[in-house]
Amino acid sequence: MPELPEVETIRSYLGGLLPGKSIDAVVRIDPRMVKRSPADAEAIANLLSGREVIAVDRRGKFLFLRMDTGDALLLHLGMSGRLVAESREAPVPIHTHLILRFGDLEVRLTDPRRFGRVAWVPKGVQPDVQLGVEPLSRHFGTKTLQDAFHGRRVAVKTALLNQQLIAGLGNIYADEALFRANIHPERAAGSLTVEEMRRLARAVKHVLRQSLEHRGTSFSDYVDALGHPGENQAYLHVYGREGKPCRRCRQRIQRVVVGGRSSHFCPRCQAQQPSITVRSAD
DNA sequence: ACCACATCCTGTTAGC
DNA sequence: TGCTAACAGGATGTGG
Numbered sequence: 001m002p003e004l005p006e007v008e009t010i011r012s013y014l015g016g017l018l019p020g021k022s023i024d025a026v027v028r029i030d031p032r033m034v035k036r037s038p039a040d041a042e043a044i045a046n047l048l049s050g051r052e053v054i055a056v057d058r059r060g061k062f063l064f065l066r067m068d069t070g071d072a073l074l075l076h077l078g079m080s081g082r083l084v085a086e087s088r089e090a091p092v093p094i095h096t097h098l099i100l101r102f103g104d105l106e107v108r109l110t111d112p113r114r115f116g117r118v119a120w121v122p123k124g125v126q127p128d129v130q131l132g133v134e135p136l137s138r139h140f141g142t143k144t145l146q147d148a149f150h151g152r153r154v155a156v157k158t159a160l161l162n163q164q165l166i167a168g169l170g171n172i173y174a175d176e177a178l179f180r181a182n183i184h185p186e187r188a189a190g191s192l193t194v195e196e197m198r199r200l201a202r203a204v205k206h207v208l209r210q211s212l213e214h215r216g217t218s219f220s221d222y223v224d225a226l227g228h229p230g231e232n233q234a235y236l237h238v239y240g241r242e243g244k245p246c247r248r249c250r251q252r253i254q255r256v257v258v259g260g261r262s263s264h265f266c267p268r269c270q271a272q273q274p275s276i277t278v279r280s281a282d
Numbered sequence: 283a284c285c286a287c288a289t290c291c292t293g294t295t296a297g298c
Numbered sequence: 299t300g301c302t303a304a305c306a307g308g309a310t311g312t313g314g
Contacts, residue, residue: 035310036310078291078307078308115290115291116308154285171306220293220294260286
């Protein structure tokens with residue numbers, strides 16, 4: 001599924017391709033993909049026609065096509081979404097719900113499960129997305145996790161997936177970061193020691209940067225804006241490796257459900273440490 | 283404020 | 299072999 005590295009890989013390509021180009025037509029826009037938007041599908045089509053793209057930005061897993069008017073188009077790929085730039089002559093895949101035409105080029109959003117989202121963001125209006133710190137920015141570190149996890153009883157895995165705390169982590173990189181930091185996914189977020197949070201912050205940065213270098217992880221649906229799969233799946237340690245030997249200690253990787261999401265971990269490298277209970281009020 | 287759970291959706295896989 | 303059912307999961311809404 002597209003998480004921060006995958007969305008950033010797409011952003012990087014489109015950011016070099018689209019600025020300076022104008023939208024000749026909105027060939028297709030499925031109203032069912034337009035969610036929590038101040039403008040409906042028809043209005044968006046009208047507002048976009050003739051507009052020039054000036055930038056392509058990313059925040060967490062969200063993409064923003066900035067227009068010359070100061071307005072922007074918000075795009076989210078959900079879990080099965082693809083955003084591909086190709087010739088208008090190329091066959092249109094099924095489940096393609098948005099087509100922006102720039103001359104001979106088309107940018108197409110294809111999303112079988114429709115978990116993605118298209119929304120209009122008027123000039124001067126903040127998009128209605130609640131996002132925490134960018135994990136690859138200099139603002140993210142041990143202190144971020146201390147603030148975010150303090151007093152939280154939820155599993156650290158669940159906390160990592162909370163976009164309001166950290167923007168851009170999904171199931172793959174949350175599991176990979178916890179493995180790298182040797183932390184069990186079911187540990188209460190608030191029970192982590194400062195040293196563990198330091199390791200986790202560094203691990204988050206590492207797994208995201210590593211995936212970016214490999215143009216993202218293609219597990220099922222993800223391809224980049226050129227339609228090419230990423231290469232990072234070869235470097236995963238736990239995600240999707242249930243029953244396979246740990247790359248570090250050969251113990252079998254386990255899968256448990258945490259907060260309704262499958263979590264993969266090595267029971268030896270990520271032992272369920274005795275939780276350090278600070279309070280014993282009773 | 284915090285947290286658990288349901289909802290959206292459809293391709294894939296497991297089970298009978 | 300063919301059908302049905304369970305499963306996957308990001309963000310959001312609801313209810314406790």
